Amino acid sequence: MAFLEIQHASKLFAETAAVQDFDLAIERGELVSFLGPSGCGKTTTLRMVAGFEQPTTGRIELDGVDITNMPPSKRNVGMVFQAYALFPNMTVGDNVGFGLRVNKRPKEEIDQRVQEMLSLIKMPELGKRYPYQLSGGQQQRVALARALAIKPQVLLLDEPLSALDAKIRVELRYEIRRIQQELGITTIYVTHDQEEALALSDRVVVMSAGHMEQVGKPWEIYNYPTTEFVAGFVGTLNQLRSRVVNAQVGELDYHGQRFKVSGELPAGETVIAMLRPEQLRMGVHPGENQLTGKLISLAFLGAIVRMGVELGEAVVTLDALNERRLALPKVGEPLTISFPPHAAWVMPVD
Amino acid sequence: MKKKRAPVWVWLIFLLGMAYFFIPLLSTFEFSLRMIKGTYSFEAYRVAFSDPAFYKNFGYSLLWAMLTIIISSIMVVWTAYWVQLRLRRIRPVVEFVTLMPFVVPAVVLTFGLVRMYGRPPLLLTPTPIPLIAGYVVLSFPYMYRAVDAGLRSIDIHTLTEAAQSLGASWGTILFRVIFPNLRGAILSGVFLTFAIVMGEFTFASLLYWPAFGPYIEEIGSMRAYTPQALSLVSFLLTFLSISAIQWFGRGSREQQAQVAGAH
Amino acid sequence: MGELPALSTAGTVGEKKGEAPKAPPPASRKTLVDWLGVLPFFLFATMFLFIPSFSIFIRSFEKLGGGFTFDNIIALFTKSDIVNAYKTSLTISGVTALLGGVFGFLMAYAIVMGGLPTRIREFTLSFSGVASNFAGVPLAFAFIATMGNAGLITRTIETWFDLDLRQAGFSIYNSLGLSIVYLYFQFPLMILIMAPALAGLRREWREACENLGGSGGTYWRRIAFPILMPTLLGTMVLLFGNAFGAYATAYAFSGSFINLVSILVGAQIQGDVLYNPGLGNALALGMMAIMATAMVIYLYLQRIASRWVR
Numbered sequence: 075m076a077f078l079e080i081q082h083a084s085k086l087f088a089e090t091a092a093v094q095d096f097d098l099a100i101e102r103g104e105l106v107s108f109l110g111p112s113g114c115g116k117t118t119t120l121r122m123v124a125g126f127e128q129p130t131t132g133r134i135e136l137d138g139v140d141i142t143n144m145p146p147s148k149r150n151v152g153m154v155f156q157a158y159a160l161f162p163n164m165t166v167g168d169n170v171g172f173g174l175r176v177n178k179r180p181k182e183e184i185d186q187r188v189q190e191m192l193s194l195i196k197m198p199e200l201g202k203r204y205p206y207q208l209s210g211g212q213q214q215r216v217a218l219a220r221a222l223a224i225k226p227q228v229l230l231l232d233e234p235l236s237a238l239d240a241k242i243r244v245e246l247r248y249e250i251r252r253i254q255q256e257l258g259i260t261t262i263y264v265t266h267d268q269e270e271a272l273a274l275s276d277r278v279v280v281m282s283a284g285h286m287e288q289v290g291k292p293w294e295i296y297n298y299p300t301t302e303f304v305a306g307f308v309g310t311l312n313q314l315r316s317r318v319v320n321a322q323v324g325e326l327d328y329h330g331q332r333f334k335v336s337g338e339l340p341a342g343e344t345v346i347a348m349l350r351p352e353q354l355r356m357g358v359h360p361g362e363n364q365l366t367g368k369l370i371s372l373a374f375l376g377a378i379v380r381m382g383v384e385l386g387e388a389v390v391t392l393d394a395l396n397e398r399r400l401a402l403p404k405v406g407e408p409l410t411i412s413f414p415p416h417a418a419w420v421m422p423v424d
Numbered sequence: 425m426k427k428k429r430a431p432v433w434v435w436l437i438f439l440l441g442m443a444y445f446f447i448p449l450l451s452t453f454e455f456s457l458r459m460i461k462g463t464y465s466f467e468a469y470r471v472a473f474s475d476p477a478f479y480k481n482f483g484y485s486l487l488w489a490m491l492t493i494i495i496s497s498i499m500v501v502w503t504a505y506w507v508q509l510r511l512r513r514i515r516p517v518v519e520f521v522t523l524m525p526f527v528v529p530a531v532v533l534t535f536g537l538v539r540m541y542g543r544p545p546l547l548l549t550p551t552p553i554p555l556i557a558g559y560v561v562l563s564f565p566y567m568y569r570a571v572d573a574g575l576r577s578i579d580i581h582t583l584t585e586a587a588q589s590l591g592a593s594w595g596t597i598l599f600r601v602i603f604p605n606l607r608g609a610i611l612s613g614v615f616l617t618f619a620i621v622m623g624e625f626t627f628a629s630l631l632y633w634p635a636f637g638p639y640i641e642e643i644g645s646m647r648a649y650t651p652q653a654l655s656l657v658s659f660l661l662t663f664l665s666i667s668a669i670q671w672f673g674r675g676s677r678e679q680q681a682q683v684a685g686a687h
Numbered sequence: 688m689g690e691l692p693a694l695s696t697a698g699t700v701g702e703k704k705g706e707a708p709k710a711p712p713p714a715s716r717k718t719l720v721d722w723l724g725v726l727p728f729f730l731f732a733t734m735f736l737f738i739p740s741f742s743i744f745i746r747s748f749e750k751l752g753g754g755f756t757f758d759n760i761i762a763l764f765t766k767s768d769i770v771n772a773y774k775t776s777l778t779i780s781g782v783t784a785l786l787g788g789v790f791g792f793l794m795a796y797a798i799v800m801g802g803l804p805t806r807i808r809e810f811t812l813s814f815s816g817v818a819s820n821f822a823g824v825p826l827a828f829a830f831i832a833t834m835g836n837a838g839l840i841t842r843t844i845e846t847w848f849d850l851d852l853r854q855a856g857f858s859i860y861n862s863l864g865l866s867i868v869y870l871y872f873q874f875p876l877m878i879l880i881m882a883p884a885l886a887g888l889r890r891e892w893r894e895a896c897e898n899l900g901g902s903g904g905t906y907w908r909r910i911a912f913p914i915l916m917p918t919l920l921g922t923m924v925l926l927f928g929n930a931f932g933a934y935a936t937a938y939a940f941s942g943s944f945i946n947l948v949s950i951l952v953g954a955q956i957q958g959d960v961l962y963n964p965g966l967g968n969a970l971a972l973g974m975m976a977i978m979a980t981a982m983v984i985y986l987y988l989q990r991i992a993s994r995w996v997r
Contacts, residue, residue, distance in 0.1 A: 429802055431801070435803075437793045437797045438798065438801070445818060448832070448871065449829065451829070451832045451834075451840065452828065502728075503724075503728040511721055511725060514725070521736070523982065526932075526978060528736065529934070529949065530935075531956075532932075532975055533739060534953075535739075535955065536739025539743070539746065557731070557734075561735055619820055623824065624823065625823045625934075625939065626934045630957065638824075651828045659825055662820050665820075
């Protein structure tokens with residue numbers, strides 16, 4: 075029996091299904107991300123756990139207790155909203171202590187807990203400030219402290235960083251992970267940012283159009299996507315629509331150029347070969363597959379150099395790690411790329 | 425999202441509000457129809473519209489309104505624009521001045537104007553200058569707020585610099601770049617000013633100038649029914665002006681809020 | 688700045704007359720031009736707003752035959768008809784601000800959060816824009832037709848209950864009647880300002896409150912109401928000033944039956960009814976003082992509100 079179980083939960087709004095048959099067991103202390111484009115049902119699922127939405131079918135159990143129809147105020151689940159959900163009329167300290175005051179805890183306990191929480195988010199001196207005197211990043215820290223002050227059984231974060239600047243976002247991402255691990259609190263983290271999900275989760279649930287696409291550890295999701303959606307949504311992906319030449323040895327033909335892939339080929343005459351940009355290399359490397367096309371774009375991004383190579387009807391993206399003595403090819407000239415057979419994987423068409 | 429149905433008390437409050445809105449209008453209309461005893465007729469309207477004094481006073485009000493609008497809009501638009509462009513630090517001062525009509529109600533301002541300019545060395549009361557000046561002051565809050573909101577929603581710095589770099593003169597910048605971009609805002613100030621000046625009573629009556637407001641009051645002391653007919657005309661003017669604002673502006677509703685003492 | 692021919696000419700004219708009151712002393716050419724741009728506005732405001740106001744202030748301290756005195760100011764607090772006028776004005780303004788505020792708030796709540804159809808909300812807001820600007824003489828006549836001696840409501844009550852209100856000594860040309868008239872523009876103004884404020888309450892606040900264990904009551908008591916409070920109070924102060932400065936509506940509704948400060952000031956303009964010009968000025972000064980206080984309170988509350996809710 076897992077700590078938090080969402081069992082076959084579905085949610086219908088009017089006639090459309092926002093969430094369909096969501097089924098997930100989350101272990102105590104685990105951080106699970108719900109990742110997907112907007113409108114995929116990730117937030118609705120989170121809100122069902124918080125109690126702001128009732129599942130149309132299915133149930134939710136927390137530590138063995140059925141909370142499916144329990145009102146939000148009774149669930150003891152802490153939530154951090156997208157942005158600006160701090161009560162503007164209260165100081166930081168009053169915001170953090172709000173849940174405890176509502177539950178009529180003694181004053182000393184509240185004061186102590188508030189101070190504890192402010193130290194946890196590294197803002198011990200700012201208890202007397204008002205939200206409007208804080209930066210966006212600080213406000214979200216306070217929102218986190220407020221949610222944690224009531225010692226919730228589960229912490230829910232609904233795109234907590236999406237309204238912040240890129241730099242703060244990365245900083246706060248690790249801060250959230252640190253606090254989560256320090257407290258060992260079971261956490262659901264909703265985001266549309268794949269990098270964020272991969273960086274801080276124990277497990278990731280990729281969702282699209284209301285249903286779960288894949289559940290797995292971040293590296294599993296990235297390296298072994300089980301559906302085309304996951305493969306395309308997480309990371310950049312090159313897709314080469316190829317003809318099967320020899321199924322036994324995994325030989326494929328792409329616009330007259332032959333290459334091999336390892337692993338089993340699905341049935342059919344045409345398949346799609348998938349390649350991550352960082353697994354492609356410039357030039358000829360012995361023992362690897364070679365494809366030759368024309369370099370049509372080149373962007374120097376600092377750590378990596380991103381190239382676009384026109385190959386048949388597709389433009390293949392290639393990421394090369396920067397080196398100080400890297401000789402950059404010229405745009406418009408032919409370029410050969412190499413990759414080992416195990417770097418590619420194959421999916422059936424449609 | 426869940427759509428909750430309105431509870432009974434909400435409907436009751438709403439209906440009470442609607443009653444407050446419409447019963448006086450309905451009563452006024454009914455009253456205006458009762459000029460001929462025992463039957464409903466439009467006699468009051470016929471009488472009202474056949475009085476040459478009506479046209480004279482109404483015409484004067486139109487004239488006052490036009491003058492006010494021209495002076496106020498040019499002065500306020502120019503000042504708001506200039507302050508935004510060059511003197512951002514005195515913006516609070518300008519804002520303060522435009523809010524002054526709240527602190528100095530119409531009747532007090534008239535009092536001050538009469539006492540100050542009703543005698544030499546600067547005798548202005550024989551001219552309509554104090555009247556128009558009073559109206560312009562009265563229009564400041566509406567005009568400034570509307571224009572200021574409009575200015576803030578466009579990047580006038582960049583627009584001005586872009587126009588300058590293309591060789592435009594200040595006249596061109598103002599009339600062909602800034603004004604057209606502020607059209608909605610200016611129009612909302614203009615119509616509000618129009619609505620206020622057309623029914624205004626305090627300044628016109630105390631400074632002894634013919635106008636629509638004092639005219640209604642005057643015939644009110646002489647006969648019944650026609651003033652109600654004219655009141656509805658006045659209501660219609662207000663209604664049309666505000667509708668025009670909503671039609672052109674479609675901006676923030678707060679701009680319509682009555683702030684100063686035109687009542 | 689070569690492309691400023693018109694303004695530089697204006698500059699020389701201004702300099703000759705020595706009329707650049709706000710210009711900083713060692714003004715460079717550019718700053719001088721900057722200040723000249725706002726000169727017409729400030730000149731106008733000085734001439735038709737500040738000088739008349741200031742003259743009222745100065746003359747409030749003028750003795751009947753000339754010379755300085757505090758008597759006029761003292762008379763404001765001691766002379767019974769003046770004190771009464773202030774009392775009546777303050778009462779009517781306070782009452783209509785409170786009632787208009789409360790009812791306007793309820794209306795705003797009804798149309799924004801009450802679950803009424805969107806079209807009703809749109810309509811009410813539009814009509815509030817009209818009603819809050821419908822005032823003065825026409826409003827007075829509308830209410831005379833409504834609840835005057837031959838008004839629709841008066842006649843309706845008389846036929847329904849078979850009584851003669853006029854003979855019963857009932858009149859609406861008093862403070863109560865005037866308050867009812869004022870409410871016609873008071874509560875719509877409240878709606879206009881409160882509706883956006885209510886719509887500005889974020890769903891997240893309610894949900895965060897619920898999430899932390901609070902009930903709907905907790906939410907209103909500790910979050911929504913405190914957040915709305917500055918706007919609510921500020922608007923009521925605005926309504927107060929709105930009624931306090933009103934002259935036309937009161938004059939057209941009841942002539943000088945109701946002893947209001949504004950009516951008294953109006954009478955003082957038409958003819959020195961107090962037989963003391965200095966006292967007339969003091970009367971007007973008192974109005975300005977009260978309005979200025981209201982304005983300061985309003986601006987202060989508005990600043991709090993705008994800080995909280997952006």
